[in-house]
């Protein structure tokens with residue numbers, strides 16, 4: 370089983386235990402007790418985190434179809450513009466438009482609400498397809514071997530924050546977490562990570578500023594193995610000065626880690642700043658060329674209308690989106706669920 374599937378299961382078991390009624394409690398009338406509030410609460414949090422993207426999309430869509438009752442060439446043009454300006458990316462936009470065109474040939478008459486629901490269906494379908502081509506995230510969990518996640522991405526993408534949030538969620542689920550401060554370029558970066566590690570109740574392994582990142586990674590894995598950690602998160606510096614430099618550094622860190630745990634890193638998570646729109650695509654391109662990336666986290670989707678990047682990136686890169694960041698708080702890192710995501714942007718399916 371994949372590590373994060375295991376983690377999700379642990380979290381769910383824990384949530385169920387917390388909502389369980391005491392045996393001596395007076396039985397309540399049907400409906401008086403909340404039925405599993407978890408999924409609804411998750412959906413609400415996601416809806417509010419993606420509010421800007423959603424309202425942007427809505428108003429643009431409304432304008433695109435205003436005063437029209439059929440999907441003609443002009444509506445399709447407008448729609449294309451809506452998707453492009455919502456940062457879905459050209460390639461994916463073209464794909465979506467082709468699908469809608471094919472459908473429009475069948476169902477001529479269409480009002481705004483119908484168009485929206487068709488768009489919703491097509492995007493949901495597209496995300497379903499990119500999911501199918503990605504067998505799984507990272508490697509399966511091996512008994513007694515820490516699961517190592519190397520976190521990469523450009524400066525400011527949200528790596529350290531994501532590691533902090535993730536560490537907090539993992540420790541809360543009862544896992545022993547080690548963090549390696551392998552972004553050694555700035556002292557402040559190490560201190561920032563230390564604050565998160567302490568808050569999360571995780572152990573951080575560090576060296577002085579300027580030391581070799583690979584050496585920090587090595588120490589972290591040694592210590593994690595000796596102390597029987599469940600998971601290791603390795604922070605890295607994301608300097609994109611040039612691809613060769615980046616590639617060499619990441620390769621060196623990987624090689625050194627494999628000396629301690631042959632299967633490490635079981636996962637390489639690329640963190641992308643979703644609020645940069647098209648730039649996030651470019652970063653994804655650079656990093657996937659520099660190293661093998663097995664999962665994506667897209668941050669800062671709150672406070673931006675560029676949430677469409679998630680659709681385009683998961684379609685184009687065929688690398689599963691594992692998490693999305695919708696705020697700076699510990700709980701504002703959400704395991705990505707494409708159905709919830711599409712629901713947050715387009716509302717419920719129409720029955």
Ligand code: GDP
Nearest residue numbers: 524525526527528529530668669694695696697
């Ligand atoms: P790093 O350089 O990749 O390690 O990036 P940091 O983790 O230091 O994050 C850069 C900035 O982005 C910080 O101010 C974070 O608080 C902020 N940040 C990270 N994730 C999110 C998010 O999901 N939402 C918002 N609003 N801010 C975020």
Ligand code: GDP
Nearest residue numbers: 373374500503505506689690691704705706707
């Ligand atoms: P289904 O079989 O199409 O219903 O797929 P599920 O949504 O049940 O996925 C099964 C498991 O695969 C989930 O628990 C995920 O952890 C994992 N998974 C594989 N690909 C993805 C992806 O692209 N995104 C997410 N969030 N999970 C994925």
Ligand code: MG
Nearest residue numbers: 528529552558
């Ligand atoms: Mg950092």
